Amino acid sequence: MSVKIAFEEVTQVYGDTGKGGGTRALEHFSLEIAERNFVCLLGPSGCGKSTVLNLAAGFEKPSGGSVLIDGKTVTGPGRDRGMVFQEPLLLPWRNVIENVMLGPCLAGWPKVEALAQARHYLRLTGLERFERHASYELSGGMRQRVALARAWIGEPPVLLMDEPFGALDAQTRLVMQELLLEIWEQTRTTVLFVTHDVDEALFLGDRVVVMSASPGRVLLDLAVDLPRPRTEEILTSPRFADAKRRCLRLIGEESRRAFGHLEGDGI
Ligand SMILES: Nc1ncnc2c1ncn2[C@@H]1O[C@H](COP(=O)(O)OP(=O)(O)OP(=O)(O)O)[C@@H](O)[C@H]1O
């Protein structure tokens, strides 16, 4: 299968880079994601996960190395990539359905079609009764669901998702995870999904990639060799527990390193 997203030896430095200053967010970050793959990215806070997504989205340019989509260098944002941010970021002067329709309207879809699709995704995300509400009238979890509908509506070939379910309660999160898998299976979009939740990563992903503490690079690239659908039986199997233990151990070490609680390299 062809490579959809590629990061080649990417370095990202923020701030004043003179005399070795600045924040080194990523260093030697390399990752290839095959078309239609679902890859989950885990790592301690501040290790560069959002930076990775911003680079793939084209919101930022790498200080070094290359970021490629379909073999072409990313030069800016595009409609081929849908993004769900860590915060919902809705336009406050637009109501719910207008927020969801934003992309299709900018892309010149006929209004009737944009409206029908927006209603479809609002129904899927459980928000059909709220289409005329302003964003300040919604709860945090509802706002995040509007952001999901907004990203899903155009069925982009690439979905970049930054802890999209972090603000949701456990029940809503499960419904949204199952919905995401359904959408992914139907549209076979390529997904790069950031989460801090190992269970979520192993439930959703074909691969789980664990990043090091800052500056972020790939420490572990684990093929999740569990059949789909991932039933309760699979999620309580020894194979699942083994994969979870490996990820947790590594993230635990890296998080302690990130907070300066590990001295030198001795673990
Ligand atoms: N626009 C920016 N300007 C300056 N520094 C930045 C910028 N964006 C990120 N950074 C820095 O880069 C590093 C990585 O940040 P990033 O947001 O990618 O981490 P993260 O892994 O997404 O963290 P979290 O899990 O807390 O969301 C941090 O040290 C952060 O301070």
Ligand SMILES: [Mg+2]
């Ligand atoms: Mg982040």
